[in-house]
Amino acid sequence: MNLKDMFISFFVSKGHKQIPSAPVVPENDPSVLFNTAGMQPLIPYLMGQAHPYGKRVCDYQKCIRTTDLEEVGDVTHHTYFEMLGNWSLGDYFKKESIEWSFEFLTQCLHIPLERLAVTVFAGNDQIAFDEESYQKWVSLGLKEERIARTREDNFWIAGATGPCGPDTEIFYFRSDDPIPEVFDPEDDRWVEIWNNVFMQYYKDENGKITSLPMKNVDTGMGVERVTSILEGVNDNYLSSIWKDVIDCIVDISETPYAENKKSMRIIADHIRTAIFIAGDPSGILPSNTDQGYILRRLIRRAIRHAKNLNIDINSDWEQEIAHLILKKYQPYYKELVQNESTILEVLKNEKNKFNRTLEKGLREFEKVTRDQKEIDATVAFHLYDTYGFPIELTLELATERGLTVDQDGFQEKFKQHQELSRTASVGKFKGGLAGNSEVETKYHTATHLLNAALKIVVGENVHQRGSNITSERMRFDFNCDHKLTDEEKEKVENLVNEWIGAGLDITVEEMSKEDAINSGAECMFIEKYPDIVTVYSIGDVSKELCGGPHVKNTSELGCFVIKKEEASSAGIRRIKAILK
Secondary structure, rough: OOOHHHHHHHHHHHOOOOOOOOOOOOOOOOOOOOOOOOOOOHHHOOOOOOOOOOOEEEEEEEEEOOHHHHHHHHHOOOEEEEEEEEEEEOOOOHHHHHHHHHHHHHHHOOOHHHEEHHHHEOOOOOOOOOOHHHHHHHHHHHHHEEEEEEOHHHHHEEOOOOOEEEEEEEEOOOOOOOOOOOOOOOOEEEEEEEEEEEEEEEEOOOOOOEEEEEEEEEEEEEEHHHHHHOOOOOOHHHOOOOOOHHHHHHHHOOOHHOOOOHHHHHHHHHHHHHHHHHOOOOOOOOOOHHHHHHHHHHHHHHHHHHHHOOOOOOOOHHHOOOOOOHHHHHHOOOOHHHHHHHHHHHHHHHHHHHHHHHHHHHHHHHHOOOOOOEEEEHHHHHHHHOOOHHHHHHHHHHHHOOEEHHHHHHHHHHHHHHHHHHHHHHHHHOOOOOOHHHHHHHHHHHHHHHHHHHHHHOOOOEEEEEEEOOOOOOEEEOOOOOOOHHHHHHHHHHHHHHHHHOOOOEEEEEEEHHHHHHHHOEEEOOHHOOOOOEEEEOOEEEEOOOOOOOOOOHHHHHEEEEEEEEEEEEEEEEEEEEEE
């Protein structure tokens, strides 16, 4: 039994219900491009909404983070990873959470007590030291020298305001050195493996902290990190999660792993992440914006590193690796079974496109370096930014022609580019408990009306393919094979406003997923919903499976105005609209 199965089995035995992993592309959350943590899809329930599965739930969640993309290639960083989580939604609290974490680690995973240490919240001027967590760890046999008190690292809040509380982090001594008697969280040999967050407070806009009436537990454990620890390897890519994929790349490239670990790790990581993005129910395709840009960048980066390994780029090397990864994960994620042909086609098509870009880049290289003795920083960065040439490829080509490269200047320009990208990303995709304001709730309800109107005007086969809501506008993606005519847009707009003017009540009920589908309820991403679902109905106009939130009556929405209709990707159209 692998780690995922062991974790789920353990917490089910403690009265938890397993919930399905949410898609990697979050629905109706403009704050992030991807689900970046196990708790992210559970935000509505952590905020107080009743979960259909009850107050104790657990899962393994698909996560994607690209903030450390340039770090991938070392022994620990990954763009796609899986998080194990167990949650108490107003049920048990610190005592049970800590006891069960300790039991799972020491009795199920057989981790020796002497290799464990923890941190607890030291307290500040508003909140007391977390005495309860501290004493619980002591009662379980942890020495006081192995319990460190910290402030900044042991208090969790998603943003500036909202639910918050102390946490206790569990560490494992990942080294063959003698284990220190006293635990120092700053010692890199101690690796965090599990975090238990206790949401017991609320911080308002004025910084005032008050106790929450419903206290939650939110935990997270990384599958890749813990697997490598259990298997005693200091390189994640030598664990059972990766070993067969790395061996496949070794065979294809006819290069030993030790000769180019970085390129092999990047290929393995990026192909796996691309598979999960391309296989997501949201239908993401390579593009130059948002999730599509990340997908394109990952595939092209993998191709560049395949070239570093002298792999024949025109062969089916990426298909061979993809087949192996799909086989490993399909038993856990059925969307990878359903979308296998799409995934393989995306990888192949993007590879072929980039091969043509590489050829253009090579011609550009010959052009800009003719009669030159040095490739300056501007030219080197132009080759990188426009044609996707990594500095390693530019250096290789320069060496063949007896040219030098201003590497220091390139690195400076690259750092400036990274900083600009990071600043833009932070500005556009702030993390935290975003959404669910009064205005965003109105827009969320309006997406249901828009979906219903499109089915009438364009055709019953129209389905939502994604949405993005802010406090200023709504964006709605749907499948359609043509650009909407002005007449079609006007009909859609008029229908939505007619329903708003009719003052239709919005009702909500819970039922089995099977009954919901049989009743005609519309559903985007059926795989992500549990067996018991929430169904929202707007009069007799719309009936959809949805997590909410919604207004009580359509008369609250105001006037619906379509501002723009455009292509999103192949076969997908996008409407941007506002409520006035």
